[in-house]
Amino acid sequence: MSALQTFFTVSGDAAAFLKMGGYAAYVWPAYAVFFIVLIADTVAPRVRRRRVLRELRARLARQQARQDRAGSNSTSTSPSL
Amino acid sequence: MSRPGLLTACIAMLRRDLTLAWRRRGDIAMPVLYALIVTMLFPFALGPEDTLLQRIAGGVVLVTVLLAMLLALDAMFSSDIEDGSLEQLVLAPQPLALMLGMKILAHWITTALPLIVIAPLMAAMLHLPGAVIPVLLLALLLATPLLSLLGAVLVALTAGTRRSGMLLALMLLPLCVPAVIFAAGAVAAAQQGLPWLAPISWLAAALVLAVVLAPLACAAALRIALDA
Amino acid sequence: MANWIPLWLHKLGSPPTFYRFAGMLRPWAMALALLLGAVALYGGLVLAPADYQQGDAYRIIFIHVPSAEMSMFVYAVMGVASFIALVWRIKLAEVVAMESAPIGAAFTFITLVTGSLWGKPMWGTWWTWDARLTSELVLLFLFLGVIGLFHAFEDRRQGARAAAFLAIIGIINVPIVHFSVNWWNTLHQGSTVNIFGKSKMSWDMLWPLLTMMLATKFYYAASLFNRVRTDLLALEGGKDWVRKIAEDEADR
Numbered sequence: 001m002s003a004l005q006t007f008f009t010v011s012g013d014a015a016a017f018l019k020m021g022g023y024a025a026y027v028w029p030a031y032a033v034f035f036i037v038l039i040a041d042t043v044a045p046r047v048r049r050r051r052v053l054r055e056l057r058a059r060l061a062r063q064q065a066r067q068d069r070a071g072s073n074s075t076s077t078s079p080s081l
Numbered sequence: 082m083s084r085p086g087l088l089t090a091c092i093a094m095l096r097r098d099l100t101l102a103w104r105r106r107g108d109i110a111m112p113v114l115y116a117l118i119v120t121m122l123f124p125f126a127l128g129p130e131d132t133l134l135q136r137i138a139g140g141v142v143l144v145t146v147l148l149a150m151l152l153a154l155d156a157m158f159s160s161d162i163e164d165g166s167l168e169q170l171v172l173a174p175q176p177l178a179l180m181l182g183m184k185i186l187a188h189w190i191t192t193a194l195p196l197i198v199i200a201p202l203m204a205a206m207l208h209l210p211g212a213v214i215p216v217l218l219l220a221l222l223l224a225t226p227l228l229s230l231l232g233a234v235l236v237a238l239t240a241g242t243r244r245s246g247m248l249l250a251l252m253l254l255p256l257c258v259p260a261v262i263f264a265a266g267a268v269a270a271a272q273q274g275l276p277w278l279a280p281i282s283w284l285a286a287a288l289v290l291a292v293v294l295a296p297l298a299c300a301a302a303l304r305i306a307l308d309a
Numbered sequence: 310m311a312n313w314i315p316l317w318l319h320k321l322g323s324p325p326t327f328y329r330f331a332g333m334l335r336p337w338a339m340a341l342a343l344l345l346g347a348v349a350l351y352g353g354l355v356l357a358p359a360d361y362q363q364g365d366a367y368r369i370i371f372i373h374v375p376s377a378e379m380s381m382f383v384y385a386v387m388g389v390a391s392f393i394a395l396v397w398r399i400k401l402a403e404v405v406a407m408e409s410a411p412i413g414a415a416f417t418f419i420t421l422v423t424g425s426l427w428g429k430p431m432w433g434t435w436w437t438w439d440a441r442l443t444s445e446l447v448l449l450f451l452f453l454g455v456i457g458l459f460h461a462f463e464d465r466r467q468g469a470r471a472a473a474f475l476a477i478i479g480i481i482n483v484p485i486v487h488f489s490v491n492w493w494n495t496l497h498q499g500s501t502v503n504i505f506g507k508s509k510m511s512w513d514m515l516w517p518l519l520t521m522m523l524a525t526k527f528y529y530a531a532s533l534f535n536r537v538r539t540d541l542l543a544l545e546g547g548k549d550w551v552r553k554i555a556e557d558e559a560d561r
Contacts, residue, residue: 017355021365026430030423034372041415041532049539056546056555234478238471242461252454252475255447256482259489266493280492298478305395305470 090175091183098187101160108156112149113195119145120203131208138207139217139268143261145203146196146221147228151250153192154232157184158240158303167240168307177303182296185233193225209272216271216281220264223284227260230288230295237302260287322401324541325550331534338531345524352517360514366430370514373423375521376416379529380448383413387455388480391473400544401537403469406476407459408536412529414452420445440490447486451479465544 018024102109123141127133161167170180200221201214209217235252263280270277320326353371360367390406393399424442425435436442455472462468510518545551 021359023364023366023430026366026426027368030369030426031372033422033426034376034419037415037419038528041412042535044411045532045536045539049535049542052539052543052546053555053558056542056551057559059546060552060555235475238458238474239461242463248454248457248461251450251457255450255454255486256478258443258447259482259485262489262493283489283492302471302474305467305474308467 087175087179091179094180094183095187098184099190102187102191109191109195112153112192113199115152116145116149116196116203117199119148120206123207134207135209135272138204138209139213139272140265141207142200142203142209142217143220143224143265143268146193146200146225147257147261149196150192150225150228150232151253152246153188154229154236154253155246155249157188157233157236162240167303171303171307177300178296181233181237181299181303182292185229185296185299188233189226189229193221193229197221197225213268213271216277217268219281220267220284223281223288224260224264227284227288227291228257230291230299231256231260234295234298234302237299238306240303240306242306260284263287322399324400324545325548327401328538328541328550328554331538335531335534335538338527338534342524342527342531345520345527349517349520349524352520353514357513357517363431366427367514369423369427371517371521373420373427374518375525376419376423377445378522379525380413380417380420380445382526383409383416383529384448384451384480384483387413387476391476394473395470395477398470400466401541403466403473404537404540404544405533406473407455407469408533408540410452410455410459410472410476412532412536414449414456416525417445417449417452421449438490439494440487443490444483444487448483451476451483454479 018028120141123137124134127137158167161170171177173180197218200218204214204217232249232253235249235256238252239249263284267277267280267284270280321330349371354368357368359365387406387409390402390409393402394406421442424445428437429435455476458475459468459472462471542551542554
């Protein structure tokens with residue numbers, strides 16, 4: 001088969017594939033919803049994890065700062081955490 | 082002082098709740114007025130054509146009563162939670178499920194019974210044929226306690242949370258779908274002159290099951306919600 | 310309490326152990342999900358022939374049926390985890406139940422939308438009130454209700470127990486709804502949706518479908534591991550092992 005014929009066959013197949021026998025308006029949105037929802041489901045926990053760790057570090061830093069202040073002030077009777 | 086018998090406790094609980102409701106008897110009118118107004122909206126929305134209204138009458142009355150009860154459900158435990166008497170009830174030696182059953186009964190008497198009384202009026206506003214109204218009343222008599230019992234379990238779950246009434250609706254309405262289907266199915270069957278005993282029997286069976294199980298579930302839900 | 314529980318299962322219930330275990334397995338689960346998914350999609354979209362009745366529109370089945378099956382599977386897992394959480398109050402069971410709900414909602418949503426998109430060209434309607442579709446819709450409301458109730462509580466553990474209770478109530482309800490809608494359809498002569506009628510599926514169409522079902526299961530595992538790990542960090546925030554992880558990740 002000549003290269004030109006191969007090209008036309010392949011691109012013809014690609015076009016037919018995209019058309020999905022005329023049902024493209026239904027099939028592709030369906031697949032799009034599938035991927036979009038699952039990608040959102042994958043990404044959301046990651047975002048949350050970063051936020052949780054960030055808040056945790058901030059809280060630890062605040063606790064540490066309070067302990068340092070309490071430790072440096074030798075006459076203070078403030079309770080340690 | 083000897084501990085009062087179980088029957089005495091039940092009657093006391095019932096009397097207490099009914100007395101409290103009677104002291105706020107303006108509140109009893111609210112669901113009734115709501116139901117009437119909503120029923121009135123349908124002819125305005127759909128046009129006064131008799132045949133159309135007749136077809137939807139049974140379903141509209143049922144759904145309207147359901148929504149009116151939903152609005153009133155929130156109040157089942159709220160005042161008792163606020164003044165702490167619900168926690169006292171949980172700690173009391175009487176079986177919690179039985180006491181809650183009495184509370185649910187009192188709530189049904191004060192919210193659903195008035196709605197059932199005006200149901201014929203609502204049905205007449207929508208031109209439901211007179212022969213069907215007894216079936217409608219029977220369906221309501223069986224479906225509304227079912228709704229009260231299921232609703233009580235869910236209200237107990239959300240006791241004391243900062244939740245909106247919408248959350249309760251979201252949780253309760255899917256649970257009510259079978260009750261609505263069978264109640265409306267009975268009315269529709271009666272309207273078409275078909276036998277309506279089967280769906281009514283299903284409703285009755287569900288009600289019996291709920292009467293036994295829902296107070297127990299309500300007690301368990303309350304314990305989860307109140308014990309932090 | 311329960312001497313029959315093997316030691317490794319007992320250890321797995323401990324948050325730091327599960328955190329490590331899930332962290333190890335998650336990349337593998339995700340890799341398998343993606344690989345099997347790619348294979349299934351290639352088989353379904355490219356290799357499988359067009360259906361003689363439905364043309365190419367039937368290819369929606371390769372995501373619709375696995376999603377429907379997953380919505381049921383997640384609902385079952387959530388039910389079992391909820392039961393364990395209520396009876397034995399195991400923290401991990403609470404977390405698994407609560408984190409399964411959003412994943413289940415996602416799959417149920419996909420099922421409803423793809424089903425609707427398939428229904429329109431095939432049976433001429435976007436929606437019909439038959440037992441299966443209605444039960445799927447009620448299932449979506451159940452997942453959303455569990456999520457909503459869980460977030461209504463200040464105390465996460467109490468919220469998890471309340472939502473677990475709701476999940477179990479809902480689980481009893483969904484078959485009841487299915488049954489009652491079936492009955493209602495006989496009264497109103499509603500139409501029932503039949504996927505392939507009386508014809509059996511050919512192997513060309515069946516293997517991509519089965520592969521995709523397997524792929525979605527691995528995806529659920531991967532997503533669940535991810536979510537549970539994050540939840541455990543939030544829940545156990547005061548503990549040393551969490552502190553160590555927070556500090557390690559700051560350095561990266």
